[in-house]
Amino acid sequence: MGSTHKKLGKIADNNEKKSKIFSNLVKLIQMEAKKAGGNLSSPGLRAAIEKARKENMPSDNIERAIKKASEGGAALEPVMFEAYGPGGVAMIITALTDNNNRTSQEIKHILSKNGASLGGPGSVAWNFTKNTEGVWTPNMTTRASEEDLEKLSIIVETLEAHDDVQDVYTSVE
16 A cells, blocks of 8 residues: 555656646747747747647647737746855756746745845856757856755755746756
């Protein structure tokens, strides 16, 4: 009976992770669909749809996201936050939000509660390169102690659980 409970726990964890991924992808598709005016041949919208398909998102979900974006509603905008984590680890946090002030305060709270701090624009971005797919890669990495890595792990998990956060990139080795 214990192993059945563990299996159900793993299934629930996987479903929760998949739900979070789908939620982020829906926001991305909606933002791109709004920018493109629903034009499916738009490169940004095509890339968002392709990303969703790679994650095995059902076509119905993709179509609903596009339809919802073309009907109006609050516009989502991409935002980027720069931060310093434990041990001076540089962090870039990307998000999609309909309220930048709210999201900014929530991110700041998560960081400060866990021993990290929000940096100003350009404070850590200089140490990262963004590729054509929008992925940030550190130019120089930072070594962190085991204790700092544990703290950083908690911060990243907490940030990734936030509804608006899309990705968290760090300079840790």
